[in-house]
Amino acid sequence: MNYTKMSKNDATDTLSKLTKKYDGYLEMGLKLDMSRGKPGDEQLELANGMLTVLENGDYLSPGGVDCRNYGGLEGIPEMKEIFSEMMDAASDEIIVGGNSSLAMMFDNVSVYMSHGVKDSEPWAKQGTVKFLCPSPGYDRHFTVCEYFNIEMITVPMTGNGPDMDVVEMLVSSDPMIKGMWCVPVFSNPDGIVYSDETILRIAALKPAAKDFRLFWDNAYCVHQFNGTRPAILNILRECEKTKNSDMPIVFSSFSKISMAGAGVAAMASSVDNCNYIRKRLFTQTIGPDKINQLRHVRFFKNYKGVMTHMNKMADIVRPKFETVLCNLDKELTETGIAQWNAPDGGYFVSFNTIDGCAKRTVALCKKAGVVMTGAGATFPYGKDPRDKNIRIAPTYPSVDELQKAMEVFCLAVKIAALEKICGSA
Numbered sequence: 376m377n378y379t380k381m382s383k384n385d386a387t388d389t390l391s392k393l394t395k396k397y398d399g400y401l402e403m404g405l406k407l408d409m410s411r412g413k414p415g416d417e418q419l420e421l422a423n424g425m426l427t428v429l430e431n432g433d434y435l436s437p438g439g440v441d442c443r444n445y446g447g448l449e450g451i452p453e454m455k456e457i458f459s460e461m462m463d464a465a466s467d468e469i470i471v472g473g474n475s476s477l478a479m480m481f482d483n484v485s486v487y488m489s490h491g492v493k494d495s496e497p498w499a500k501q502g503t504v505k506f507l508c509p510s511p512g513y514d515r516h517f518t519v520c521e522y523f524n525i526e527m528i529t530v531p532m533t534g535n536g537p538d539m540d541v542v543e544m545l546v547s548s549d550p551m552i553k554g555m556w557c558v559p560v561f562s563n564p565d566g567i568v569y570s571d572e573t574i575l576r577i578a579a580l581k582p583a584a585k586d587f588r589l590f591w592d593n594a595y596c597v598h599q600f601n602g603t604r605p606a607i608l609n610i611l612r613e614c615e616k617t618k619n620s621d622m623p624i625v626f627s628s629f630s631k632i633s634m635a636g637a638g639v640a641a642m643a644s645s646v647d648n649c650n651y652i653r654k655r656l657f658t659q660t661i662g663p664d665k666i667n668q669l670r671h672v673r674f675f676k677n678y679k680g681v682m683t684h685m686n687k688m689a690d691i692v693r694p695k696f697e698t699v700l701c702n703l704d705k706e707l708t709e710t711g712i713a714q715w716n717a718p719d720g721g722y723f724v725s726f727n728t729i730d731g732c733a734k735r736t737v738a739l740c741k742k743a744g745v746v747m748t749g750a751g752a753t754f755p756y757g758k759d760p761r762d763k764n765i766r767i768a769p770t771y772p773s774v775d776e777l778q779k780a781m782e783v784f785c786l787a788v789k790i791a792a793l794e795k796i797c798g799s800a
Contacts, residue, residue, distance in 0.1 A: 377711040378792055379729075390793040397743065397790060400783050405744030407780045412563075412722035413771040414635055417691045421684060422633040428673040434666065442665035448656045449649075454639060454668040460678035461596060462627050463609045464643035470652060472663050476628040476640040480590055481519050483624060483642075486655055487553070488523055492586035493621070493651050498553050499523075507545060507555035509537040511725055511753035511764050513563040513592070516556040520755070527755035528552070532565055536573035543580065550583040554590055560605055561595040564725040564753055564766040566718025568605045578613035580622070589614075589623040596627055597681060599720035600689035600696065604682075611643065620645045629671060631722065632681065632688070639671050695769040695777055699724050702781035712792035715767075724767040725753075732791040733762045739787035745780045 378386065434443045436451045449455070450471025458469050472479055488504065491497040498504045505526040508517060512532075520527050528545060531538045536559070546552055557577070559569040569577075577589065591610050599605065610623045621644070629638035644652070675681050700717055703726070707713045715726040728736055733750035740747050748766040751759040767784070769777055 376709060378789070378796060379711040381796070383797065386793055386796050390790065390797055393786060393790050393793065397739070397783075397786050400743045400786070403744070405779060405783065407745045407772055407776050407783075409768050409772060409777075409780055410746045410748050411771070412631075412768045414631055415691065415695075415771050415773070418631075418688055418770070419634055421687055421691075422674065425633060425637075425670045425674045428670055429666070434669065436665070436669055436672065440665065442669040445661045447662045447665055448653060448660070450639075450641070450663060451665055451668050451672065453672040455641075457672070457675065457678050457681060458627065458641040458643070461681065462593065462625055462641065462643045464611055464625065467646055468611065468649060469641055469643045470649055470656070471639060471641045471668060473640060474628070474630065474636065474638050474664070474667070476592065476594065476626040476630070476642070477515055477519075479626055479640055479642050480516075480592065481522075482655075482659075483588070483590075483652075484519055484523060484525075484554075487586070487588065490655075492588060493647070495586035498586070502551050505549065505552045507537075507542060507552060508755045509556065509562075510755065511564050511766070512556060512755075513558060514748075514752040514757075516590070516592070517755050517757075525553075529755055529760075530555075532562070532567065534567060536562070536567060536569035537577075539573055539576040543576065546580050546582045546584075546587065548583060552582065553584050553586060554588045556590050556592065558592050558594060559607055559610070560593055561598060561718055561721025563594070563721065564723035564764075566716050566721045566723065566725065569607055571608050574608040574610060574613060578608075578610060578619060578622075579617045580619065582622075587622060591623050591625040593625055593627045594631070595721045597685050598631065598688075598722065599685075600693040601719040605720070611645070615645075621648050624648065632684065633671060633674070637667060639668055692770055694774055695772075696724065698774050698777045699767055699769045699781055702778070702785055706785035707788060710789065710792070713788055722768060722770055724769065726765045726767050727763045728765065728788055729792050729795060730761045730763050732788070732795055733759060733765050735791040735794065736784075736787045737765060739790060740780075740784055743783045743787070745783045747784075 454471050455466050455469050488499045507530050508527045509530045530541050625643040628640035712729050737747045737750045751757040
């Protein structure tokens, strides 16, 4: 039944019945965590072989580098080769680092704030720095901006990526807009893959700021669980064509491929940008964890090995997304109070309530023992202007736990909507 077309009496009666059902879940004492996009135990166990792959005592890389020692600022060549195929970049455009691509993003923002972009003045000395933030988006990107007091400007997301009319207008008119966050494949949380037109328009941007940087976070580039890896245009090559070769910095990692706390991260950019970064790394570190890089090379062997591993991962993740989507379809399709995406990859399902109901829905879930990502987290400053978006993270719980969690979630969505409709919220 469509809740939005109910009479006031029918809505009140339905709300009363659902509240009694909800009280039953309160008595169960559930403790289910869907708050972050964490790999589940089965996913992590796929990479357990990495823990023993060096037991023979051979710590030399295939190229003869002793990975126990200092050096190798930009990573061992064999790890760069794997990233080269993952990121569609040449070896001299890639720097392999530690376990976290987020740390690499933070470092780049930090250096640009304090020392500038190559020959430019430090961002922090120029005035109030601003970033474009396509939203719904990744909350940790927004947290980086908040840490550096960077003003965030929300850009609406469309089915093809950021609203490029808005992006082009803003970037070309304000020299204090110094950057933009992008998750081009299976965006967080919408699961959108940027269209060719969107990428071409991004590559052709004419920023008023000559030191503008595009933070291209390709975290989910191999995380498809339906179909094949999406083939998107190469932002590095497209920016070369428009004489914007220094604009993009591409990031990726193995954090959700091998082990979340012990993956390997990398960034790719123009040779000039990489040379600028290498100078900083020479001061910052004696070298990355090459033993961990060697573990990855020995375990995966090559990019083909990575994709074989990801196919196994997909078989684990797919049933969890199916559980979420089946419950949403069954319980909410006919109600007229919700909208959601059905992604082919990534880590999230982006869910929209009717306006003004996301926070109440999450609060009802929490009270019943189901912890969700905070409502509003997918927008800058944690403020969803319409209080409607909720990020569902299916990967960490088991399928059985997900089933129970989704029963609670769908019930909470209905109650929050009916409270709003009845005027009791």
